[in-house]
Each structure stands twice: as structure tokens, then as C-alpha cells.
Amino acid sequence: MFMFFYPLRKRRAYESNLIHDGLQLEATRSVLDDRLVFVKVHAPWEVLCTYAELMHIKLPLKPNDLKTRSSAFDNFNWLGKVLQVDESIIKPEQEFFTAPFERSRMNDFYIRDKDTFFNPATRSRICNFSYPSEDFTCPNERYLLYREWAHPRSIYKKQPLDLIRKYYGEKIGIYFAWLGYYTKMLLLAAIVGVACFLYGYLNRNNCTWSKEVCDPNIGGTIVMCPQCDKLCPFWKLNITCESSQKLCIFDSFGTLVFAVFMGVWVTLFLEFWKRRQAELEYEWDTVELQQEEQPRPEYEARCTHVVINEITQEEERVPFTTWGKCLRAVLCASAVLFWILLIIASVIGIIVYRLSVFIVFSAKLPKNLNGTDPIQKYLTPQTATSITASLISFVIIMILNIIYEKVAIMITNFELPRTQTDYENSLTMKMFLFQFVNYYSSCFYIAFFKGKFVGYPGDPVYWLGKYRNEECDPGGCLLELTTQLIIIMGGKAIWNNIQEVLLPWIKNLIGRYRTVSGSEKITPRWEQDYHLQLMGRLGLFYEYLEMIIQFGFVTLFVASFPLAPLLALVNNILEIRVDAWKMTTQYRRMVPEKAQDIGAWQPIMQGIAILAVVTNAMIIAFTSDMIPRLVYYWSFSVPPYGDHTHYTMEGYINNTLSIFNIADFKNRSKGNPYTGLGNYTTCRQVLLMYRDFRYPPGHPQEYKHNIYYWHVIAAKLAFIIVMEHVIYSVKFFLSYAIPDVSKSTKSKIKREKYLTQKLLHENHLKDMTKSMGVIAETIMGAADNHLRPKLE
Incomplete structure (x- = not known):
């Protein structure tokens, strides 16, 4: 009995801690197996905001207001439209300047819809940070990816990298971006x-x-x-x-x-x-x-x-x-x-x-x-x-x-x-x-x-x-x-x-x-x-x-x-x-x-x-x-008819094959140990060819590397x-x-830092002004209370 109830008590304590942290749990029994129960985890808005600040997640601050630079490839936009995914199905992502999220400055962030402010990958990361789970709240993205990315009919289209990143996260997104x-x-x-x-x-x-x-x-x-x-x-x-x-x-x-x-x-x-x-x-x-x-x-x-x-x-x-x-x-x-x-x-x-x-x-x-x-x-x-x-x-x-x-x-x-x-x-x-x-x-x-x-x-x-x-x-x-x-x-x-x-x-x-x-x-x-x-x-x-x-x-x-x-x-x-x-x-x-x-x-x-x-x-x-x-062409070939302006490759094969005498084979016992030569009456029956650059038999340095060999070695090393x-x-x-960061990206980074610093500075001044106003009102109120009895 103890072995049966111990996992149950442990699971209930675990779920209780999740509820205490603000997550919402929904239990659903399996359709195919009555013994299997799925617990779906939902992260409310407050929980998402809390962990987004804790995890220093950067979220939209303001739409990108920099001018788009023209490109020499703009004339080929018709080709890009053919290769792009259908924008009526997968809408292009709007580009934003972002900043680490802070709940105290929530009004400064670009929040138009709380349901879409945190994308599916961010929601899943937050849930996994607080508790390892699978997010089942956004099945549409997966279907769209299959239809416009994984389906064979989309093989000629560009990859929807923003949607891949939005659903699967940056780690998988960067892999497909690199592979593409x-x-x-x-x-x-x-x-x-x-x-x-x-x-x-x-x-x-x-x-x-x-x-x-x-x-x-x-x-x-x-x-x-x-x-x-x-x-x-x-x-x-x-x-x-x-x-x-x-x-x-x-x-x-x-x-x-x-x-x-x-x-x-x-x-x-x-x-x-x-x-x-x-x-x-x-x-x-x-x-x-x-x-x-x-x-x-x-x-x-x-x-x-x-x-x-x-x-x-x-x-x-x-x-x-x-x-x-x-x-x-x-x-x-x-x-x-x-x-x-x-x-x-x-x-x-x-x-x-x-x-x-x-x-x-x-x-x-x-x-x-x-x-x-x-x-x-x-x-x-x-x-x-x-x-x-x-x-x-x-x-x-x-x-x-x-x-x-x-x-x-x-x-x-x-x-x-x-x-x-x-x-x-x-x-x-x-x-x-x-x-x-x-x-x-x-x-x-x-x-x-x-x-x-x-x-x-x-x-x-x-x-x-x-x-x-x-x-x-x-x-x-x-x-x-x-x-x-x-x-x-x-x-x-x-x-x-x-x-x-x-x-x-x-x-x-x-x-x-x-x-x-x-x-x-x-x-x-x-x-x-x-x-x-x-x-x-x-x-x-x-x-x-x-x-x-x-x-x-x-x-x-x-x-x-x-x-x-x-x-x-x-x-x-x-x-x-x-x-x-x-x-x-x-x-x-x-x-x-x-x-x-x-x-x-x-x-x-x-x-x-x-x-x-x-x-x-x-x-x-x-x-x-x-x-x-090349060495033979420039150094050893003979120009035809004395024409020194034209060289030829004729004779190259014979030049690169050395000559060997059968009589010089080592370890010969009785007769010739090699077969297949046949009955030749020419000198080929005693002189055979092999791939190398060596002096022929009868030469004072027979079978040693000739000058052409050293010319070739020198040419190879020089090459x-x-x-x-x-x-x-x-x-x-x-x-x-080629700089590692393009000029347009540098401009975007500088613009984003400027907006973030400006936002923080203005909010700091607002907070100081508000605080000074409260202090002034307090002092004036205290002074009025102190002077009123005397005037009366």
C-alpha cells in the first residue's frame, strides 16, 4: 500500500507547488487509455510577466522605424515572391526594437494583444523554467509549418525562419537558418x-x-x-x-x-x-x-x-x-x-x-x-x-x-x-x-x-x-x-x-x-x-x-x-x-x-x-x-618544325615511363617467374616500361631518379x-x-540601445519628478498645518 500511495502523494505535492506558483492545471483523461491522465499546464499573464522579468527576456518595445536601404537585387523581387511562403497563410513577422522586460515599465512595451505578446516558444521556455512541461496551446503554428515548410510541394520555397523560431525556439531556428x-x-x-x-x-x-x-x-x-x-x-x-x-x-x-x-x-x-x-x-x-x-x-x-x-x-x-x-x-x-x-x-x-x-x-x-x-x-x-x-x-x-x-x-x-x-x-x-x-x-x-x-x-x-x-x-x-x-x-x-x-x-x-x-x-x-x-x-x-x-x-x-x-x-x-x-x-x-x-x-x-x-x-x-x-610542356617538349612559340604534349607518355630490363629482376630462380609476355621478336621482350622517372639500364646511374624527376618535385613543392x-x-x-556585423544591423543595435536608454532616462526623470512632487506636497501640507493655528 505504501508503494502505491507514495508516488500519488509526491505528485500531489508537486502539483500543489505549481498551483502555489500561479500556474493553472487542467487534468484530462486519455481517450485511448483510461489509466492515462494528462495534466495540461497553463501560464496566466501574471506568471508570464513575472518569469519574463526574472529570465531577462527581451520583448517588443517599439516597431522598427529605420528606413530600409535599397539593394541591387530589388529588380529580382519577382523571383523572391515565387520562392517565398504564402504570406496570406504565414504572415510576415513585424520587426521591433526590444528591451529586457520589466513589470514596472509594462506600459512602455508594445502590447497590443496579451495572447500574442509572448510567442509560443517563449511561453514554453517560461513553463519549462518554472516546471518542465510541453505547451499544447498553439497547435496552429505546427500545422502551418507542416503545410508551408515540411510538405513536398513547398520544396522550392524559402524557409519561414521567423515562425520556426517562434514555435521551436532559437536553437532549432539557428540550425535551419545555417543549413538553408x-x-x-x-x-x-x-x-x-x-x-x-x-x-x-x-x-x-x-x-x-x-x-x-x-x-x-x-x-x-x-x-x-x-x-x-x-x-x-x-x-x-x-x-x-x-x-x-x-x-x-x-x-x-x-x-x-x-x-x-x-x-x-x-x-x-x-x-x-x-x-x-x-x-x-x-x-x-x-x-x-x-x-x-x-x-x-x-x-x-x-x-x-x-x-x-x-x-x-x-x-x-x-x-x-x-x-x-x-x-x-x-x-x-x-x-x-x-x-x-x-x-x-x-x-x-x-x-x-x-x-x-x-x-x-x-x-x-x-x-x-x-x-x-x-x-x-x-x-x-x-x-x-x-x-x-x-x-x-x-x-x-x-x-x-x-x-x-x-x-x-x-x-x-x-x-x-x-x-x-x-x-x-x-x-x-x-x-x-x-x-x-x-x-x-x-x-x-x-x-x-x-x-x-x-x-x-x-x-x-x-x-x-x-x-x-x-x-x-x-x-x-x-x-x-x-x-x-x-x-x-x-x-x-x-x-x-x-x-x-x-x-x-x-x-x-x-x-x-x-x-x-x-x-x-x-x-x-x-x-x-x-x-x-x-x-x-x-x-x-x-x-x-x-x-x-x-x-x-x-x-x-x-x-x-x-x-x-x-x-x-x-x-x-x-x-x-x-x-x-x-x-x-x-x-x-x-x-x-x-x-x-x-x-x-x-x-x-x-x-x-x-x-x-x-x-x-x-x-x-x-x-x-x-x-x-606542365613541366614537360614548358621544359622538355620539342616545338614542331623549330617553332619556339608553340609547344606540344606529344611524346609525354613515353617520357614519363622508364625502361627496365627483365634480366635485372631480383630473386629469379629457374626461368622467368613472370608470365604472359609471349614470343616477341622486338626489343620489348627484354625492355619493359614502368611509371617513374629513372635512368634506363646501361646508364652509369641506372634505375636512379633522373633530372626530370627532380624538376617535377621542385615544381610540385613550388606549386x-x-x-x-x-x-x-x-x-x-x-x-x-567583410565585417562580421553589417552596417544595417549595427544601426539597428545602436537605435535599440538609444531607445532603451532614453526610455530608462525619461522614466527615471518621471519617477524623480513624481517623487519630488509628492515630497513638495507633503512639505506644503505640513507647513500649512503648522501655520494655520498661528494665523487663527
């Missing part, structure tokens, strides 16, 4: 990326070095050395004709232009987002956000140690001592390092797979040296290995992602941050560090390590003492990096969107089936919302993380895939509506929270932007074949230094030239 701005900026990057792609596609037939690879009289006569020991055959260069033609599309001059453009684009995006964020801070009254964040309940429950606070010099309770805190930090860092090493181990496993399966594909595929076999024409051993390894890598990435998500939360819980912001920042750094290694490590391997340390046929480099290091295609590893990006980036986007749509929908479908169970009763809207899925306090965290990882793909490796911004643009257009659909139809409404900015994600994006300049410069220098071609300094200089100039 990022998507809008991607439109420019996508247009330039498509233009560079089309430039490469239309000029692919003018690619001289690709023509030499495909020419049966050039590439068809060049016999290449085996790329693995014993099982791999000799092969002719023209079997890579298809891959060389595709490579011409991506490895063109447009690639360099696009890489430089993206280095500038990312700076423009971050700087203009700061301006937009400053506008939202002012419009949404978070410029001077006064919010003392309370400790997390999990933190307070562990506070058992007593220490002296250095500031107050008073005793306070903490969960652990300084040594305990250091020990936890070491254990958490060790756990994070262990899991990062586990990811690196998985990458090494993929590399071993690549080395092993390449031998299998080389042995199984037809050994046709002439490159006329249709299978060998489109599916070379390098291509088959690249595609299968990328697919396996994607599967492993997604599995590790699911596992580490739970591990990161466990580590952060063990670390025990004090506030929710500290908790989210700590989890953000752990999850991003893991995701960075998990998603990008395979791309870094292909871009900067594969094919760079292979030695030469007579003295190959072995990995783990067993596996011969894999080589790139004769055209380089750029095409393989492009394949890796397409599979991981595209697969991640498809998987995340399917997961975000199906999981909550299926859970709610099962929940409705169990709850209704044949009942024909009409369920009120607020009870239906109660049975929706919980968003969770980390709901936005996963949304941000997904977009930041995409931001890394768009910026870090964009030199190898100019269509990455286009894929990101299409995905984000769908992402905005999918997230809107989830929030309005599949999840309960989150407790509205204030937020000034996007938090720890801003410095993470800035770090990615800085790193992107280096990675793209190195991709062009070391992964692309652009620099060796990286020049490109980095140019882009960093432009980035610095743009960061300095």
Missing part, C-alpha cells in the same frame, strides 16, 4: 563545379596524352611491367584507354581553377554566415543573452566532495577531486585514442584486402596484351579493386559509426561534464574526431600514400614484409579517389535520408497500432503528439554532425571531384524538408531553447576550411598528373607553396574586408 544558408551558398559552388566538369568533358578528345595511351601504335606497343609478383602478367598500356579518357574529364585545367575557387568560396561562406548570424542574433534578441546555465542533474547527483571555491571562498560540492578529474581525463583520452587506432586498423585491413584482391583480379582477368577484350577494356584490375574496396570500406565505416556513437556517449558520461553545453561540446569533439578519421582516412590514403612508395620493378617495396605496395594507374590515383568519394559521399547521403525517414515513421506506425488497437474514438491532437517519438536533447547534434562531415567532403577533396557541391546541394534541399517533416509529424516538440550561434561547429568549419587549402593543393600536386604535364600563399592571402583579405 549553406545550401544557398552551395548553389554557386555547384554551378562553377558543373562548368569545370563540362570543360573537362568537352575537351576530353583534345587530351594528347590520353590519345597516346589509346593509340595502338604508341600505347599498344608499350609493354608494362607486372604490378605484383609471379601471378600478375605483363600488360600493354592501351588497356587503360578507358580510364585515361575518364581521367581527362577530372584532371584538367578546370580542376585547378575549381580548387582555387573553392578555397575562396569557403571563406566567403564562413564570413557571410557570420554576418547573417549577427542579423539573426539581433532579430531574435540573443545579442546579449543572459543565461546562467544550470548544472546537469547527472552532475549534481555525483557531487559528494567538498572543496573551497576560489571565487566565493565558500564550500561547494563537486563530483570528484582534482586528481580524480585528471584521472578521468586520462582514461577518456586513452579510450578515444584506442578507438581511433581501431579505425586505423580497419583502414589497414582494407589496404591488405586491396593488395590481396588485386593479385586475384590480375590473375583471373583475361591476359590479353592487346587490350581488345571487352571485359578488360572496362574492368581493369585497378578498377575492380577500387570499386570493391570502396564498397567494403563504406560498409565498415557505417558499422564503426554505429558502434562508436554509443562508445562516445559512454565516454562523455564517464567524463561527467557540468552543464549541457559542456556535455555537447565534449561529445562534439569526440564524435567529430572519430568521424574525421572514419570517413576521410581511406581518401587520405588514396590521395597521398597509394602509389607513392613502390620502388621499381627490380627493387619493389613490400608492405608488412609480405605484400608488394600497390601502384596507381598510369594516369595516377585521381580517378580512384573520385570513385571513393562518389561511393562514400553518395552512399552516406542515401543511407542517412532513408534512415531518417523510415525509422521514426515505422516506430510511430507500430506505436499507433498498439495504442489504437481497433478503437474508433477521436483522439485530440495534443494526445496524438504525446505518442510521437522523443527527439532527445542530442537531436540537433546528429543533424549538425551529418552536415559537417558533408562539408568536409565538399571542401577537403573537391579538387578530385568537382561535382561534389552539386551532390551536396541536391542532398541538402531534401535534407531540409526531411528534417522539417520529422519535426512536424514524427517527433514531439522539443523544449524551446535560446542560442546565439551554432556553437562548437563554427570553429570546426574554420579548421576544415584551413586544412582544405592544403589538401587540395597536395591533391593537384601529388595525386593529379597536372604538374608533370603547393604558391597556391597556399595566394589562397591564404585572399582568405585573410576577405576576412578583414
Whole structure:
């Protein structure tokens, strides 16, 4: 009996305290379950005013009376009207100057209707501050958001950010504002990326070095050395004709232009987002956000140690001592390092797979040296290995992602941050560090390590003492990096969107089936919302993380895939509506929270932007074949017919392939361990080609790097230094030239401060005048009372 009545007494005491604080309670029994009772909480006007003053909430003081500046884009208002939501359904919010609310000066605030003076998000925040609750008083806003924001027919319309903020609060509003701005900026990057792609596609037939690879009289006569020991055959260069033609599309001059453009684009995006964020801070009254964040309940429950606070010099309770805190930090860092090493181990496993399966594909595929076999024409051993390894890598990435998500939360819980912001920042750094290694490590391997340390046929480099290091295609590893990006980036986007749509929908479908169970009763809207899925306090965290990882793909490796911004643009257009659909139809409404900015994600994006300049410069220098071609064009090509004003790329392929003598193979036992050469009567049966810049056999420095190799290395290093300094200089100039706060926003802030100070000053003078008048009347009254008897 005691166990039954104790929760009842506790609940009644809790409700009694709420009523004592001025809140109004309304009990309603569930339509579907008689055992379930909902207690709806209503906040009267007096309670809203009291807590608005206590929480320093800024409320309308006076309508904005500043003149609107004309813009060069005003001529395109017809386009803006097409993209805007229907203003007859969602009325545009009037812009006000605001000030922290004070009950003593209530008459100075712009109060036209007490029912709408506090918007739904503010009401919910006030109720949650006094008692954690859900506000069911404004269902219309949710319906309007679904109709004009989340519905598929509204996919081309702008987001109603003011209504999103009004209903869901500033924290969710700032996320959708950032996602929308990022998507809008991607439109420019996508247009330039498509233009560079089309430039490469239309000029692919003018690619001289690709023509030499495909020419049966050039590439068809060049016999290449085996790329693995014993099982791999000799092969002719023209079997890579298809891959060389595709490579011409991506490895063109447009690639360099696009890489430089993206280095500038990312700076423009971050700087203009700061301006937009400053506008939202002012419009949404978070410029001077006064919010003392309370400790997390999990933190307070562990506070058992007593220490002296250095500031107050008073005793306070903490969960652990300084040594305990250091020990936890070491254990958490060790756990994070262990899991990062586990990811690196998985990458090494993929590399071993690549080395092993390449031998299998080389042995199984037809050994046709002439490159006329249709299978060998489109599916070379390098291509088959690249595609299968990328697919396996994607599967492993997604599995590790699911596992580490739970591990990161466990580590952060063990670390025990004090506030929710500290908790989210700590989890953000752990999850991003893991995701960075998990998603990008395979791309870094292909871009900067594969094919760079292979030695030469007579003295190959072995990995783990067993596996011969894999080589790139004769055209380089750029095409393989492009394949890796397409599979991981595209697969991640498809998987995340399917997961975000199906999981909550299926859970709610099962929940409705169990709850209704044949009942024909009409369920009120607020009870239906109660049975929706919980968003969770980390709901936005996963949304941000997904977009930041995409931001890394768009910026870090964009030199190898100019269509990455286009894929990101299409995905984000769908992402905005999918997230809107989830929030309005599949999840309960989150407790509205204030937020000034996007938090720890801003410095993470800035770090990615800085790193992107280096990675793209190195991709062009070391992964692309652009620099060796330019060095050959300007230094080693021979102008036709003695015309020194015109250079040509003819002979480039033969110039970049070194010669090796079969007789110089090491560890030869009986006969030739390599098969597939055939009975050739030309010198090609003893002299084979391989991708490198080395002196030929018979030279005093045979098989050592020649002068062309050192010219190329010097050109690559010079290119990286020049490109980095140019882009960093432009980035610095743009960061300095573009102010973080626009002139119009500064004017609004100054005007608002002026009105607030004027209001306070005038009210202070009124109060002083009123007080002086009362004192004067009192003195005069006392004087009259004192003098009247004497006069009588």
C-alpha cells in the first residue's frame, strides 16, 4: 500500500507547488487509455510577466522605424515572391526594437494583444523554467509549418525562419537558418563545379596524352611491367584507354581553377554566415543573452566532495577531486585514442584486402596484351579493386559509426561534464574526431600514400614484409579517389535520408497500432503528439554532425571531384524538408531553447576550411598528373618544325615511363617467374616500361631518379607553396574586408540601445519628478498645518 500511495502523494505535492506558483492545471483523461491522465499546464499573464522579468527576456518595445536601404537585387523581387511562403497563410513577422522586460515599465512595451505578446516558444521556455512541461496551446503554428515548410510541394520555397523560431525556439531556428544558408551558398559552388566538369568533358578528345595511351601504335606497343609478383602478367598500356579518357574529364585545367575557387568560396561562406548570424542574433534578441546555465542533474547527483571555491571562498560540492578529474581525463583520452587506432586498423585491413584482391583480379582477368577484350577494356584490375574496396570500406565505416556513437556517449558520461553545453561540446569533439578519421582516412590514403612508395620493378617495396605496395594507374590515383568519394559521399547521403525517414515513421506506425488497437474514438491532437517519438536533447547534434562531415567532403577533396557541391546541394534541399517533416509529424516538440550561434561547429568549419587549402593543393600536386604535364610542356617538349612559340604534349607518355630490363629482376630462380609476355621478336621482350622517372639500364646511374624527376618535385613543392600563399592571402583579405556585423544591423543595435536608454532616462526623470512632487506636497501640507493655528 505504501508503494502505491507514495508516488500519488509526491505528485500531489508537486502539483500543489505549481498551483502555489500561479500556474493553472487542467487534468484530462486519455481517450485511448483510461489509466492515462494528462495534466495540461497553463501560464496566466501574471506568471508570464513575472518569469519574463526574472529570465531577462527581451520583448517588443517599439516597431522598427529605420528606413530600409535599397539593394541591387530589388529588380529580382519577382523571383523572391515565387520562392517565398504564402504570406496570406504565414504572415510576415513585424520587426521591433526590444528591451529586457520589466513589470514596472509594462506600459512602455508594445502590447497590443496579451495572447500574442509572448510567442509560443517563449511561453514554453517560461513553463519549462518554472516546471518542465510541453505547451499544447498553439497547435496552429505546427500545422502551418507542416503545410508551408515540411510538405513536398513547398520544396522550392524559402524557409519561414521567423515562425520556426517562434514555435521551436532559437536553437532549432539557428540550425535551419545555417543549413538553408549553406545550401544557398552551395548553389554557386555547384554551378562553377558543373562548368569545370563540362570543360573537362568537352575537351576530353583534345587530351594528347590520353590519345597516346589509346593509340595502338604508341600505347599498344608499350609493354608494362607486372604490378605484383609471379601471378600478375605483363600488360600493354592501351588497356587503360578507358580510364585515361575518364581521367581527362577530372584532371584538367578546370580542376585547378575549381580548387582555387573553392578555397575562396569557403571563406566567403564562413564570413557571410557570420554576418547573417549577427542579423539573426539581433532579430531574435540573443545579442546579449543572459543565461546562467544550470548544472546537469547527472552532475549534481555525483557531487559528494567538498572543496573551497576560489571565487566565493565558500564550500561547494563537486563530483570528484582534482586528481580524480585528471584521472578521468586520462582514461577518456586513452579510450578515444584506442578507438581511433581501431579505425586505423580497419583502414589497414582494407589496404591488405586491396593488395590481396588485386593479385586475384590480375590473375583471373583475361591476359590479353592487346587490350581488345571487352571485359578488360572496362574492368581493369585497378578498377575492380577500387570499386570493391570502396564498397567494403563504406560498409565498415557505417558499422564503426554505429558502434562508436554509443562508445562516445559512454565516454562523455564517464567524463561527467557540468552543464549541457559542456556535455555537447565534449561529445562534439569526440564524435567529430572519430568521424574525421572514419570517413576521410581511406581518401587520405588514396590521395597521398597509394602509389607513392613502390620502388621499381627490380627493387619493389613490400608492405608488412609480405605484400608488394600497390601502384596507381598510369594516369595516377585521381580517378580512384573520385570513385571513393562518389561511393562514400553518395552512399552516406542515401543511407542517412532513408534512415531518417523510415525509422521514426515505422516506430510511430507500430506505436499507433498498439495504442489504437481497433478503437474508433477521436483522439485530440495534443494526445496524438504525446505518442510521437522523443527527439532527445542530442537531436540537433546528429543533424549538425551529418552536415559537417558533408562539408568536409565538399571542401577537403573537391579538387578530385568537382561535382561534389552539386551532390551536396541536391542532398541538402531534401535534407531540409526531411528534417522539417520529422519535426512536424514524427517527433514531439522539443523544449524551446535560446542560442546565439551554432556553437562548437563554427570553429570546426574554420579548421576544415584551413586544412582544405592544403589538401587540395597536395591533391593537384601529388595525386593529379597536372604538374608533370606542365613541366614537360614548358621544359622538355620539342616545338614542331623549330617553332619556339608553340609547344606540344606529344611524346609525354613515353617520357614519363622508364625502361627496365627483365634480366635485372631480383630473386629469379629457374626461368622467368613472370608470365604472359609471349614470343616477341622486338626489343620489348627484354625492355619493359614502368611509371617513374629513372635512368634506363646501361646508364652509369641506372634505375636512379633522373633530372626530370627532380624538376617535377621542385615544381610540385613550388606549386603547393604558391597556391597556399595566394589562397591564404585572399582568405585573410576577405576576412578583414567583410565585417562580421553589417552596417544595417549595427544601426539597428545602436537605435535599440538609444531607445532603451532614453526610455530608462525619461522614466527615471518621471519617477524623480513624481517623487519630488509628492515630497513638495507633503512639505506644503505640513507647513500649512503648522501655520494655520498661528494665523487663527
